Amino acid sequence: MSGSTTLRAKGLILVVEDDPALSLMMRYNLEQRGYRVEMAGDAETALEFLATSRPDAAVLDWMLPGLSGLDLCRRIRSNPALRDLPVLLLTARSEEQDAIRGLDTGADDYLIKPCSIDTLDARLRALLRRHQSSYDVLTFADITLDPETHRVERGGRLLSLGPTEYRLLDLLIRNPRKVFSREDLLRRIWGQNIHVEIRTIDVHIRRLRKAINGPNEIDLVRTVRAAGYALDDGPIAQEGG
Incomplete structure (x- = not known):
């Protein structure tokens, strides 16, 4: 050699x-x-x-x-x-x-x-x-997310998400029913070295809910009391958020 x-x-x-x-x-x-x-x-x-x-x-x-x-x-x-x-x-x-x-x-x-x-x-x-991770289409309940095209649908309806809301949904849909604290979400979405206020997460979660929830559709983004947020279609104790 x-x-x-x-x-x-x-x-x-x-x-x-x-x-x-x-x-x-x-x-x-x-x-x-x-x-x-x-x-x-x-x-x-x-x-x-x-x-x-x-x-x-x-x-x-x-x-x-x-x-x-x-x-x-x-x-x-x-x-x-x-x-x-x-x-x-x-x-x-x-x-x-x-x-x-x-x-x-x-x-x-x-x-x-x-x-x-x-x-x-x-x-x-x-x-x-x-x-470089998998580009398989991700599905939870009636939501589908295509990582390759960034196309998000719910019940066949095309959804329009902002870049941060897309990243939030991508993280949640890859980890269904897992509860993420606000601190976890800040670190994963914005990175370790960027100091963002905790309330910023709540703002983007509200935007995500508005983007994915249509009339008479269940809210799949759950606020778990004193813990954080999860993508879940089952009954979880919630608080407003």
């Missing part, structure tokens, strides 16, 4: 960053970690690449010339072919509301600059593991 080691490619990452020095550093470090990397200096160049190629994940700087990273994320989520593309926002913004805004736009994760390459690598690996 030779002394050199060949790294197994972890996937193709599109990095959209307008700072040349930072772009060069990110490309070098990610390639050293085993990724293939495609760089774009603005959103328009990124969209041209995405029109013909499909990366395994995208890292978007929030502040870009012209179309912002946030707007680029919206464009990605509005494209059926890219709707499930893992997106990580990279930004100098550190306010809680900015984090919520980015994630509600459809980003899967959020990192504040400057961050270490170890942290970026760990977040990318987590995103890739999550999105």
Whole structure:
């Protein structure tokens, strides 16, 4: 055996960053970690690449010339072919509301600059593991969720969910009847290092209920007293929420 080691490619990452020095550093470090990397200096160049190629994940700087990273994320989520593309926002913004805004736009994760390459690598690996899981259509009661197309139906009726409500339902439908505390949901939906108020979960649960519950339909999102929330079609003690 030779002394050199060949790294197994972890996937193709599109990095959209307008700072040349930072772009060069990110490309070098990610390639050293085993990724293939495609760089774009603005959103328009990124969209041209995405029109013909499909990366395994995208890292978007929030502040870009012209179309912002946030707007680029919206464009990605509005494209059926890219709707499930893992997106990580990279930004100098550190306010809680900015984090919520980015994630509600459809980003899967959020990192504040400057961050270490170890942290970026760990977040990318987590995103890739999550999105490489089974794409089988998920079903609970009369709700179906297709992870590949992000199509959600109830009783054959197409539902319109926001990005955060979709992630909540995806988590709940993969873990039917399991009760998640508000803290669990905050950690799983928004991540470990983003500080979001507990009441934010209640707001998004109300939105999820409104989106999936039609007239005369049972409310499948149960509020379990002093515990949290669960997707359940059986009798559970509830409180308002």
